[in-house]
Amino acid sequence: MSDDSQTATNIERTQPNDADAERAVLGSMALARTAVLDVVDTLDGIKQPFYQPAHETIFNAMLALYANGQPLDPITLTNQLHQQGLLDKVGGRAYIHSLANSVPTAAHAGHYAEILRNLALLRAVISTGTDLVQMGFQARASHETAAQIVDTAAATLQELTAAAKGGNESREWMLDRVVDAVLDEYDNPRDDVLPLPWADLQSVAPMEPGDLVVIAGRPAMGKSLVLLGIGRHVAIKHRRGCLISSMEMSHVQMGQRLVAAEAHVPLHALRARTLSKEQYAHVRQARERIRRSPLRIDDTPAVPVSKWRRRLRQLQAKNELPAALIVDYLQIAKAEVKAHNRVIEVDSIAVGLKALAQEFKIVVIAAAQLNRVSEHRTDKTPTLSDLRESGGIENNANIVILLHREDYYDRESPRAGEFDFIVAKNRMGHNATVTTAWQGHYARIVDMEEA
Template sequence: MTTYDDTPATIDRTPPADRDAERAALGSMALARTAVLDVVEVIDGIKQPFYDPHHETIFNTMLALYAGGQPLDPITLTNRLQQQGDLDRVGGPAYIHDLVNSVPTAAHAAHYAEIIRDHALLRAVIRTGTELVQMGYQARTTHDTAAQIVDTAAANLQELTAAAKGGNESREWLLDRVVDAVLDEYDNPRDDVLPLPWADLQSVAPMEPGDLVVIAGRPAMGKSLVLLGIGRHVAIKHRRGVFISSMEMSHVQMGQRLIAAEAQVPLHHLRARTLSRGQYAEVRGARERIRRAPLRIDDTPAMPVSKWRRRLRQMQAKGELPAALIVDYLQIAKAETKAQNRVIEVDSIAVGLKALAQEFKIVVIAAAQLNRVSEHRTDKTPTLSDLRESGGIENNANIVILLHREDYYDRESPRAGEFDFIVAKNRMGHNATVTTAWQGHYARIVDMEEA
C-alpha cells in the first residue's frame, strides 16, 4: 500500500521553543512595569505565545496586576498566584524570584519577546500543517469536500500571515494626518456608509465600517424583519455584499420573508401556496432580482465568533468581503470558551463582534433580546437597561436601536401600525426616535410616506 509520509526520518521533531527567553521576558516584566508594554506589543495577537504553560499562567497573572494598576513585583505576583491557587503549580515562590534573578536589566524585554514570538509562530505553523494533514486523511469520514478543506487551509494560512505581520505594523498617527483625514472626509463625503431603507433612521444613526450596531427588542417585535430589511436594501438595491448569519430561522424561512418583502405579496399566502396569478408573477420577478444580489445566508446554529472570522477571511481572499455582517441573534451565538455564567459568555461574544467590525472594516449588525422587565411597566417603551444577560452588549456597541410597537401590547392603540426605532445609544450622534410603518403581512417595515 502506498503511503505519503515523505518526512525525513532524521528530522528534529522537538517543538520550537526557548524557555530561557520566556524566563527572561517574565523576569524583565517583574523588574520594570515599562517592560510589560514592551513584551505585549511584540506578542500581541499571537495565540499561546509561551510554550511552557506555567509561564503562560505567570504572564496572564502579571497582565492582570498591570491592568488593575497594582504594583508588579515578585511579592505581589507571588501573592496573586497564591490567591488563584496557581503558586505551587508554577514552581512556588522560589521560581518567581529565580525569574527576576535571571536577567540583569529589563532593557532587553522586547528582544526576548521577539524570540518568543518567532518560536510561537513556528509552533502555529506546525499545528496548522498537522490539522490540515488530518483533515485530508479524514475527509472520507467527515464528508468534507476538497473545496471546503482548501478554503479552510487558505483561511488558516491567512490567519498565520496576519499574525506574522501584526507585530510589525504600527497604528500610530501624527496629529496633522489625523486633522487632514477629518477635513478630507468633510470635503469628500464617504460613500461607505451603509445605506438603510429608512431615510430618517439613516440621518439619525448612519452606520459606518467598524461599527457594531445592536438591534434589540422583545420576541416577535420585528428584529428579524429589520435585519432582513437592511440586508435586502443593501444587497438588492445597492448591490453591496451582505452576509446574514441566521441562527434562529432556517434559510427557507428567511427566503420566504425575503421574497414576500421584495415582491410585496402577503407572507401567509406565499407560505400557504395561495398566491394569485398576478402575485406569482411578482414573486418570479423578485426571484430574479434576489438571484443577482450579493446576499449570502448561513443558517448554521450556535455559531462562534471564530467561525464568522474564518468565513470573512475566506470571502476577503476571494475579493468578496461584504459591506455588512448581520447576526440573528447575539444571545444564541456560541461562546468560544465556557465561562462561569452566561453573562460573561455574552459579553465575550459582543467583544468578538466588535473586533470583527474593526478588523475587516465592515458594519456588524446584531439582533439582541430584551428582558421582560419592560412588559411589567405601565409604559412599555424599552430602555437600555432592558438588554438581556449583558452590559457588555451596550458597552461595545457603537449604536443601540430598541424596537417598539404600541399595538404589540394594545391592538386598539391609536398608534396601531406604527413601528418605532428608538436610537438609545449613538456614539457619533444624538439619540432620537424614528417612527416608521409596520407591514408585517408583507414581512417589511417602510417609511411612513411609503405606507
C-alpha cells in the same frame, strides 16, 4: 514505518518550541495580574501559542480566573484546575507552585510572550504547508477543484500574514494627518455609508465602516425582520455584500422571510403553499433578484467571534469582503473564554464584534435582547438600561437602536401598525425616534409613505 510517516514524525519532533519561555509566561502571570494584559496583547490572534498542552490548559485556566476578577496565585489556580479535574494532567500541585518560581519578576512578561508568538507562527507555517500538500494530493478524492484549493490556501496564508503583523503594526497618526483626513472627507463625501431601507433612520443614524450598531428589543418585537430588511436592502437593491449570521433561525426560515418580503407576498401563504398564481409569479421574480445578490446567510449556532474573523479574512482574500456583518443575536453567540459570569462573556463578545468592525472597516450590526423591565413601565417604552446581561454592549456600540411597537402590548392602540426605531445612543449624532410602518404579514418594515 513508511517514509511519509517517518517524515511526519520527524517534523513533529522538531516543531519549534521553548518550554522555558512557556513557563516564564505563566510564572509572570502568576506573579502579577498586570502581566496578563501584556501577554494577551502580544498573543492576540495567535492560535495555540503554547506547544505543551499542559501549559495551554494552565493558561486558559488563568484567563478564566482573570475574567472573573479572581487572583492568579498558585493556590487559587490549583483549586481551579482541581475543580475542573485537570490538576493531575498538568503536573499536579508541585508543578503549579514551581511556575511562580520560574521567573524573578513579571516585568519581562511581554518579552517572553513575544518568543511564544514567533515560535507559534513558525509552527503554524509548518502545519499550513503540510495541510496544503495533503490537500493537493487528496484533491481528486475530495472532489475539490484546483481553484477551490488555491482559494483555501490564499485565505489561510492571509490569516497567517495578518497574525504575523498584528502586534507590530503602528496605529499612530500625526495630528496634521488627522485634520487633513477630515477635510478630505468633507470635500469628497464618502460613499461607503451603509444604505438603509428607512430614509429617516438613515438621516438620523448613518452607519459607517468601523461602527458596531446594536438593534435591541424584547422577543418577537421584530429584531430579525429589521436585520433581514437591512441585509435585503444592502445586497439586493444596492448590490453590496452582506453576511448574515443567523444563530436563532435556520437558513430555510430566513429564506422564507426574505422571499416574502422581496416578493411582497404574505409569509403565512408562502409557508402554507397557498399562494395565488400571480403571487407565485412574484416569488419567482424575487428569487432571481435574490440569487443575483451578494447576500450570504450562515445559520451555524453559537458562533464565536474568531469564526467570524476567519470567514471575513477568507472573503477579504477573494476581494469579496461584505459591507456589513449582521449578527442575530449577540447574547447567544459563544464567548472565546468561558467565564463563570455571563455578563463578562457577553461583554467580551461585544468587544470582539467592535474589533471586527474596526479591523475590516465594515459595519457590524448585532441584535440584542432586552430584559423585562420595560414591560412593567406604563408606556412599555424601552431604555438603554434594559439591555440584557451586559453594560459592555452599550459601552462598545457606536449606535444603539431600541425597537418598540405599541400594538404589541395593546391591539386597540391608536398607533396600531406603527413601528418605532428609538435611537438611544448615537456617538456621532443626536438621539431621536423614527416611526415606520409594521408589515409583519409581509415580513417587512417600510417607511410610512410606502405603507
